[in-house]
Amino acid sequence: MPVRKSLLPWKIFAYSIMVLFTILAITPLLWLLTSSFKPHAEIVRNPLGLPRTWYMENFRRAWTQGSLGVYFMNSVFYSIIATSITTLFALGSGYTFAKFNYRISKFFFALYTLGLLITVHSVIVPLFVLETYTGIGNTRLGVIIPYIAFGLPFAVYLATGYLKGIPDSLEEAALIDGATYMQIFRYIIVPVATPIIATMFIYTFLSNWNEFVLVLTLTSKTAIRSLPVGINSFAGGMSRDYGLQFSALVIGTIPMILFYLIFHEYLERGFAAGISKE
Amino acid sequence: MRTTRYGLLIGMLLLLVPAVMFAGAQREEAAGQSGPEKISLSVYHYLDQTDKTTAPNFQELVDAFSKQYPEIELTFEFGYGESFHNKLQTLAMSGQLPDIILLYPGKRTAQVTSAGLVKDLRPWLQGHEDEFASMAMQPQGKNGEIWELPEDISITSIMYTNNKLLEQLGLTLPKTMDELLVQGETIRKAGLIPLAMANKDDWAMQSCFAGMIAERTCGLQWFDAALAGEASFSEPRFVRSLEIIKQLHDENMFSPGVNQLAYGQGLDDFVNERAVYLIDGGWTVNQLVGELTDSQKAYVTLESFPDITNQAGESGSTSATAGQGFGMNAKLDEKQAEAAWKWIWFYSGPEGSAIRQRHGRLPAYNLDTPKEADPMIQKLIRYAAKAPMGYVLDAVIGAEPIGVFNNNLQQMMFGNKTPQQVADELETMVDEIDRGN
């Protein structure tokens, strides 16, 4: 079998690079996890070893002292609501951009592409002023709206790409049968787009979950802030407690890893569908 | 199958949305129900909620306040690190400053104080000035205004000394810098670090060392003249202070890779007895209380950097600044201002200061030394009482010149800029930005 033989160096290369990347991905997480069970003094004196006793106090204190319970619920709330709306809006735009053949779509699509290039820091001050004037500053709505906006460019990109790949015949047949465009959207596009919906949802969810700058700036009440703000108050600065810091990071990271492990198949399936052609 | 899953998801959402929305609303309602005589004030404060000493200490203070003044209701927002300042800036620019704001006496929050967004506290303070350390009562505005009532005196440069290591190496506390340089050899040979320091976050060298050493080479009077524009930072005496930093760096006195170490890692080395001295601010005592063992606390002392040749400043001097404290929004009406002052006075006056002192801080309000405090805290109080104090550069120089200067110190240690160049650049920027205003 000549093919096999020529594959051998490939295989060695393949295994070594895969194993290397796997180690790089897992070690930090394991280290973080074990360290979070050590009191601060033990981390300073013995950063590497396993904890001598499994010290739960870090988690208890991080949870209560940092109000992580409230933050956690808010994170779930923002991530789900904003992500759902982003997905819905992006799918609507994707449908019209892909199927309506209006020239203005090209312009809108270019605008969204431009949106991919904008950093949060360059809009934060005008955005804050805007929210203050309209009275949605320091409310949940004031967080959700920017989240939707920042999720849109990538999601629109995915949705448009995906829907362009769907044959026009389905839609045309329905039109001839007298269906309205909204009915087509609801009963044809949405079901067909399930894989890309999953991708948009998961990807947007991940980035909303980790978002920090917007929620920090746009809110001030503990009751409506989210997890990254809580975690940030544990990270670094003049005074420190590594144990608390690590346990807070674990609380923030674990849900995402679980979320990813459960849903990653959908994510991968959708990517194939979304990024096929421009 | 799929329908069931969607159904479940939608069901969960329907339950969650009102639950969370309602949770928020309930709280607001509760606030609204309070009787007419109640006064509600918002407070923006710098607090690391994980700090083992500061956070519980602050809570204790808040509890004591609300017991004494049940009619005043305070709602807090906490900021931390750099994001504290970013948010403050955004709040100020959009006219959304809270009623009570934590401010700094020097340039750090000048964008708020110099824009007339806060009230002058002197009318309320009148008659109490003598109860504070004189440093804390220095004017903060152009016309002598006091924008915030300083809570602490912040000493920024202390040479923490491990006397056990010193003894093991057959050394004694150096009287002059030359002696210290000679010690360096012995210390390094033993595999130890002479002066632990961490300057990756580039403010440390400036805040914890440059101000103190500039006080030594220049003297306080000259420094006042330089700030006023009557002397120049390009002059040899200021350049000399930078040359000392360069020399200490080049002769391997600082931690190896001093510009790669994140703030706090110098402290790690000191706590683990890998360093004989640690250069750090007085606030570090807070950490030392928790991290040093009892026996370490017995032989770790707080010292001043040794004398240099041709010293213009005072022997044993350090650098210090009046600390931050609360100020109040200029928009408050008379009744609100009265309530706000009650908090400000409670916090920085006798009651709050006593609480903070128990937890290792150095209140600006004059108090007696507590008897039961941790040995490290007692050492800090004694040190503060005896050391003459010069300026902390970032308290008297604006944000941009100091940012560039911090970076230039690193450039200088890497050999990319000479001390003279760094001094010249500082002079140009201070002249352009600070003195103009």
Added chain:
Amino acid sequence: MHNRFRKRYSYWLLTAPGLVVFLLVIMFPVIYSVSLSFTEWSGYGTPKFVGMKNYIDILSDSIFLHGLRNNLLIVFISVFGQIPLGFIFAYILHRRMVGGGRFFQTMIFLPITISSVVVALLWNQIFSASGLFTAFMRIITEDPRYVIGMFEQKNLAIVPILFVLLWMHTGTYMVIYLANLQKISPSIIEAAQIDGASEGQTLRRIILPSMFPVIATTAIFAISGSLKAFDLIYAMTGGGPAHFSEVIAIYMYVNTFKYYKYGFGSAASIIIILLSVGLILILQFFTRRIERRNG
């Protein structure tokens, strides 16, 4: 007539909600930034019009230019590092060259879920001057003052960051390519191999051409992501020491939020956008040419 109206009405009904939110939250501030970028403003009073001064100052600032160089290196490592490596991973997994493909796939994508704060923290615990790697090297070299010299050299300080970026983002590209590889019908590949095409020939003649549009699209993401890179670098080095690992986004951030120079900072963020647009246009120019050549 009626139908055309209905179509237009539906178009706006579906497009407008997203567009309104997007324009308000992102485009409005951007336009605001553009106008601010021609002024000098510290946040209070009226902004002072200064024409092109901010742009000229930025483009002649050696710190900015070094940041730009670093950004271009990041673009380079993304386009010529993450993308090819992501493709190699995808190819290895697709052709089943390793056992346990699912497991490896999951692991390689995992870094995406870790926040940059955690990555930076870990990095610091290992490679800083008091970190594990350094401690290890001190024993080996018998030099108690050993430090990693790379971090203190102007030209090399960015290199470690490039490695971490490579590690963090390769997984995303891998997942995208893997998914698209699975869309290529296996029968085409089998047919080619029966005809005697070698592994390399199949890759070159069949797989790469059909993957080309996907690769071109991901390159756009890579470029835009590279030029606005901030979080990870800020958490790892803050652009230091002495601006050695500076990037434009950090330059913009420091000037705006630390030095309170709003006009100047706005100009810097506009430059980021212009650069990205420029690079993407160049990329599209080449993509079109290659596509035309491929027929």
